[in-house]
Amino acid sequence: VSDRRRVPRYQRPLASRERPRAPVAELVVDPVACAGHGLCAELFPERIVLDDWGYPIVDSSIPPSLAEHAERAVKACPALALRLRPPR
Amino acid sequence: LSRLLAGLTRDGPVDLDRHLAAHGVLPELGEGLIAEVERSGLRGRGGAAFPAAVKLNVVAAGDGPVVVVNGVEGEPMSAKDRSLLTRTPHLVLDGAIAAADAVGARSVTIAAPEYTHPAVAGALRQRPEVRRRRERVRVTLTASASGYVAGEETAVLAHLEGRPAKPRVVPPLPAQSGFRRRPTLVQNVETLAHMALIARHGAGWFRERGTDERPGTMLVTISGAVRSPGVYETAPGVDAAELVARAGGQVEPIRALLVGGYFGAWVVPGADLEFDEAALRPHGASLGAGVVVALGVSSCPVAETARLAAYMAASTAGQCGPCVNGLGALAGVVERYAGGRVVAGDPENLKRWIDMVRGRGACRHPDGVARMLASAVRVFAKEFDEHGRRGPCRACARPTILSLPTQRSRRAAA
Numbered sequence: 255v256s257d258r259r260r261v262p263r264y265q266r267p268l269a270s271r272e273r274p275r276a277p278v279a280e281l282v283v284d285p286v287a288c289a290g291h292g293l294c295a296e297l298f299p300e301r302i303v304l305d306d307w308g309y310p311i312v313d314s315s316i317p318p319s320l321a322e323h324a325e326r327a328v329k330a331c332p333a334l335a336l337r338l339r340p341p342r
Numbered sequence: 343l344s345r346l347l348a349g350l351t352r353d354g355p356v357d358l359d360r361h362l363a364a365h366g367v368l369p370e371l372g373e374g375l376i377a378e379v380e381r382s383g384l385r386g387r388g389g390a391a392f393p394a395a396v397k398l399n400v401v402a403a404g405d406g407p408v409v410v411v412n413g414v415e416g417e418p419m420s421a422k423d424r425s426l427l428t429r430t431p432h433l434v435l436d437g438a439i440a441a442a443d444a445v446g447a448r449s450v451t452i453a454a455p456e457y458t459h460p461a462v463a464g465a466l467r468q469r470p471e472v473r474r475r476r477e478r479v480r481v482t483l484t485a486s487a488s489g490y491v492a493g494e495e496t497a498v499l500a501h502l503e504g505r506p507a508k509p510r511v512v513p514p515l516p517a518q519s520g521f522r523r524r525p526t527l528v529q530n531v532e533t534l535a536h537m538a539l540i541a542r543h544g545a546g547w548f549r550e551r552g553t554d555e556r557p558g559t560m561l562v563t564i565s566g567a568v569r570s571p572g573v574y575e576t577a578p579g580v581d582a583a584e585l586v587a588r589a590g591g592q593v594e595p596i597r598a599l600l601v602g603g604y605f606g607a608w609v610v611p612g613a614d615l616e617f618d619e620a621a622l623r624p625h626g627a628s629l630g631a632g633v634v635v636a637l638g639v640s641s642c643p644v645a646e647t648a649r650l651a652a653y654m655a656a657s658t659a660g661q662c663g664p665c666v667n668g669l670g671a672l673a674g675v676v677e678r679y680a681g682g683r684v685v686a687g688d689p690e691n692l693k694r695w696i697d698m699v700r701g702r703g704a705c706r707h708p709d710g711v712a713r714m715l716a717s718a719v720r721v722f723a724k725e726f727d728e729h730g731r732r733g734p735c736r737a738c739a740r741p742t743i744l745s746l747p748t749q750r751s752r753r754a755a756a
Contacts, residue, residue: 284511285662286704305698306691307667 279316279338281324285309287335294336298327315341343551345559346535347575350429355461358468361432368436371541375444376402379537381545383557387422388412388493388530389605389631390706391556391619394537397527400517402445404525409442410502410516413454413531414486414493417603419633419744422561423531425573427458430535431465435481437534439472440541442479445527450479453486453498454531490604490657494705495528497659508659509705530631532561551577555619560632562617564589566743567596567638578629582615586636594638598721602630604654604744605710607717608643626717635743642737644729647718648673648680649742654711664702668695669711676715679726682733689730692719 281301283294290308300320301313316324316338328336349356349364356364371378380395401407411434415423426434438450450472452462462483466472472481487507491497494509499521501507520526529537536558540548549557556578562585565571569590576585582599586592598608601617607627615621622628637643655669675692678684696716699708719726729735 284704285664285702286511288663290663305664305668305702306671306695307663309663309667309702311698311702 278318278321278341279324280314280341281312281316281328282314282337282339283310283312284335284337287333289333289335291332293330293332294327297330298323302327310336312336343559343575343577345539345551345575346426346430346433346532346561355428355464356430356432358432358465361430365433365436365539366542368440368538369541370443371440373402373444373446375440375537375541378540378545379444382536382540382548383545383554384533384536384540384548385556386530387532387536387560387631388495389417389602391629394529394533397517397529398441398445400515401447401525401527404518407445407447407525407527408521409438409445409447409450410495410498410521410526410528411438411450411452411454411531411534412493412495412498412528413452413458414498415455415531416488416490416493417605417631417633418490419563419565419600419603419635420631421563422573422632424455424458425561426531426535427454428461431462432468433535433538434462434531435465435469435472436538436541437536438481438529439479441527441529441534441537445525447527448479450481451502451521452481452483453502454483455488456485459483459485490654491659491705491707494707496705498528499526508661509707511704553577553579553618553620556629560629562632562634564634564636566600566634566636567593567641568636569593576617579616579618582611582617585617585634592636592638594640596636597639597641598637598643600635600637600714600744601625601627601633603633603635604650604714605706606630606633607713608637608647608721609717610721626713626720637743640737641740641743642680642725642735643718643722644676644680644725645734645738646742646744647715647722648676650744651676651711651715654707654714658707659705662703662708664699665708668699668702668708671695672699672711672715676718679729680734680738682729682731684730 295302295304302310376398384394385391413423442450487501492507496510497507516526516528552558559577563573574588598610601609609625609627651673655673658665672695675688696712700712
C-alpha cells in the first residue's frame with residue numbers, strides 16, 4: 255500500500271482511481287405504462303432482464319460507470335415507461 | 343369486549359340518541375386529535391396497517407385538504423366495514439368529522455357500496471348540520487365501485503374522479519396529492535370509528551387493549567368451519583382457539599386458517615397460535631383487515647387455493663403486464679394441480695413465478711397473491727404433491743368455503 259502511494263495519480267489504473275461511491279441514480283419502470291416492448295433489456299442487459307412474459311425486471315441501482323447505458327435505455331423506451339431518478 | 347360495537351341493537355342502525363347514550367358526545371379536539379392519535383399508536387385497519395397519525399400530519403400540512411371515508415371493502419371475506427356502516431353509522435361519521443376538523447378539511451366524502459347507503463343516509467338525516475353547504479364540515483355519500491382492487495385507496499380516488507376504479511402508481515401518495523390533486527386523507531371506516539373513540543377516551547384508554555405493536559381492539563370477520571360466522575370485536579394477542587370459540591366453536595376439526603383474507607396466508611394453527619402481528623410473522627401472515635377463514639378437514643385445500651387463485655387472477659385491474667400474465671399463469675398451474683393434470687415444468691414454474699410477480703405491479707395485488715400462494719405451497723406441500731400425482735381427492739367435490747363473487751353479481755352490485 256505504501257508503494258502504491260508513490261505512484262502518481264494519473265498513472266494508476268482507472269478502476270482504482272474510482273472510490274466506491276453511492277449509486278448516482280435509480281432506474282425505475284412504470285408498470286402501468288410498460289407494454290413489454292423489451293428494447294430496454296436489449297440495450298441494457300447489465301441491469302435489465304425480461305420475465306417469462308417479456309416484461310422488464312429492473313435492478314434499480316445505477317453506478318456512475320453505467321449511467322450512460324441506463325440513459326440510453328430510458329431514451330429508447332417506446333412507452334416512456336423507464337425513468338432515472340435520484341436515489342432515495 | 344365491546345368498544346366499537348357498544349350499544350348495538352339486534353338489527354338495524356343505532357340511532358343518534360342511542361349512539362350518544364352508548365358513547366357520549368364527541369368532544370371538539372380540532373387539530374389536537376392528531377397528537378392523541380399519535381400517542382394511541384392507531385394503525386390503518388384497511389389491511390396495510392399504516393400509522394394513522396403519519397397520514398393525518400401529512401394531510402394537515404397541505405393546502406385545501408379533503409377527507410375520503412373508504413368503506414369499499416373489496417375483500418369478499420371481510421364484512422366489518424359494511425357492518426360498521428349499517429349498524430353504527432354515527433360512530434363512523436364522528437370519526438370522519440373529527441378527522442376533518444383535525445386536518446382542516448371542509449369536505450368529507452363517504453365511498454361505500456350502495457346497500458350501506460340507507461343506514462348512512464338515515465344517520466346523516468339525523469344530523470342535518472353535516473349536509474348543509476355552509477357548515478364547517480360537509481359530508482356527502484357516494485356509491486363505490488365493486489371488485490377486489492376497487493378498495494385500494496388510489497382506485498377509490500380514481501372512481502370518485504369519474505374514472506375506472508383502478509390503482510395508480512404511488513408516489514405521489516394521496517395524502518400529498520389525491521382527490522383532484524388535493525391533499526386527501528383516505529381512511530378506512532374502522533380506523534375512523536377508532537378515532538371517534540380516541541377523541542372521547544384518549545390514547546391511554548385505547549392502549550389498554552391489544553399489544554404494543556398493535557394497540558386497541560380490532561374487528562375480525564370469521565367464516566368457514568365455525569358455527570356462527572360473523573364480525574366480532576377482539577384485541578390483537580388473542581388465541582386463535584379463543585377466536586374460533588367466539589364464533590361458536592368449530593363445526594369440524596380445523597386443518598388451516600386463511601389469515602388476512604384472499605391477500606393473506608394459510609396458517610396451520612398450533613396449540614397456542616396468537617392472533618398477533620409478531621406471532622403471525624413467522625407464518626408469513628399478518629392481521630391485515632382482520633379476516634379469518636377456517637378450513638375444515640373435509641374441505642380440500644388444493645381445490646380452495648385453485649379457486650382463490652383463479653378469482654384473484656380475474657380480479658386484476660389489467661394494467662400491469664406481470665400481474666395480468668403472471669397471476670393468470672399461476673392460476674393455471676394451481677388449476678392443473680387440483681385437476682391432477684400437472685405438466686412438465688409446473689412444479690418449478692409455480693415457485694419461480696411466485697417470486698417473479700412480487701413487487702411488479704402499480705399496487706400490491708400481485709404481492710398479495712404471491713403471499714397467499716407461497717403459504718399454500720408451504721403449508722399444503724403434501725396435498726399439492728398428491729393431487730399432482732393422483733388427481734382430485736374426495737374432498738375436492740365439496741362446495742367451497744370461500745365466497746367468490748361471480749362476474750354477474752359483481753356487475754349487479756356495481
